[in-house]
Amino acid sequence: MNILFETINEVAKITLNRPEVLNSFNKQMAMEMQHALDKCAAEKSIRAIYITGNGRAFCAGQDLAEAISPDGPALQSIVKDHYNPIIEKIRRMEKPVICAVNGVAAGAGANIALACDITFAASSASFIQAFSKIGLIPDSGGTFFLPRLVGFQRATALMMLGDKIKADQAFQMGMIYKVCDDVNLQTEAFDVAKNLASMPTKALGLTKRALNASQTNDLTQQLAMEEELQTTAGNSFDYQEGVNAFLEKRPPIFKGE
Ligand code: T3D
Numbered sequence: 001m002n003i004l005f006e007t008i009n010e011v012a013k014i015t016l017n018r019p020e021v022l023n024s025f026n027k028q029m030a031m032e033m034q035h036a037l038d039k040c041a042a043e044k045s046i047r048a049i050y051i052t053g054n055g056r057a058f059c060a061g062q063d064l065a066e067a068i069s070p071d072g073p074a075l076q077s078i079v080k081d082h083y084n085p086i087i088e089k090i091r092r093m094e095k096p097v098i099c100a101v102n103g104v105a106a107g108a109g110a111n112i113a114l115a116c117d118i119t120f121a122a123s124s125a126s127f128i129q130a131f132s133k134i135g136l137i138p139d140s141g142g143t144f145f146l147p148r149l150v151g152f153q154r155a156t157a158l159m160m161l162g163d164k165i166k167a168d169q170a171f172q173m174g175m176i177y178k179v180c181d182d183v184n185l186q187t188e189a190f191d192v193a194k195n196l197a198s199m200p201t202k203a204l205g206l207t208k209r210a211l212n213a214s215q216t217n218d219l220t221q222q223l224a225m226e227e228e229l230q231t232t233a234g235n236s237f238d239y240q241e242g243v244n245a246f247l248e249k250r251p252p253i254f255k256g257e
Contacts, residue, residue, distance in 0.1 A: 019055025061107020094205025
């Protein structure tokens with residue numbers, strides 16, 4: 001199995017599992033990843049998704065041996081059929097997607113981490129926009145997310161120079177949410193995923209929909225969208241529960257509905 005999948009406390013844990021090649025993606029692994037994300041979207045009992053890597057790396061991007069193999073998929077198909085659907089599925093998933101970057105994240109591996117909703121990294125982890133080093137352009141949504149996260153100049157430099165940056169530099173630039181000590185990464189990040197899985201999933205999903213739209217909407221469009229989505233959230237079971245729990249001075253029990 002190139003992707004390990006388990007569900008713990010309503011959190012689906014997806015582990016990239018080709019440690020001998022630093023969890024770089026071949027076709028089989030990309031298809032398994034897409035299947036895992038589809039399952040997360042479809043199953044109501046899954047209320048948060050947690051993505052991490054097995055071994056010393058998070059993900060070294062495309063398996064370059066496969067990329068140049070005459071028997072392997074064409075480059076266009078690698079982008080169109082392997083990575084683009086993964087990024088779309090992460091962004092369209094109306095549930096929080098947490099990423100725990102446990103080691104180096106390069107190429108498409110870095111950009112998958114940046115497409116997630118909340119990204120943690122171990123202090124020894126690093127990020128590399130490795131594409132320029134092999135004559136490619138950044139894909140997997142990198143040219144969309146990175147400038148929005150860190151600003152145009154920094155994104156341009158990171159993508160053109162292909163420098164390896166450490167987790168704390170990535171944090172200082174606003175590329176990721178938090179850096180954890182190596183030994184605490186999995187516990188700390190997974191606890192956040194578990195907490196999110198107990199929250200009002202519908203409202204979190206609608207929040208994500210609004211944040212996605214804010215990347216391209218103007219203010220008027222965004223205000224209209226907030227009005228519409230707030231009405232939907234206000235009709236949810238969890239809104240009633242949240243307000244009742246507040247008034248009754250007790251912890252809420254959200255169902256994600
Ligand atoms: O067709 C297309 O390619 C389009 C799609 C593009 C999407 C992309 O992601 S393009 C970018 C592809 N990724 C890279 O260019 C990164 C390549 N890897 C590295 O630069 C380095 O491995 C790292 C900086 C990530 C880590 O360096 P280090 O020194 O910690 O490890 P290493 O010794 O280089 O790698 C360990 C093993 O993993 C090694 O195998 P070996 O010698 O033990 O048998 C190495 O060959 C293998 N490995 C690492 N990355 C890849 C890989 N094998 C295949 N593909 C890889 N991407």
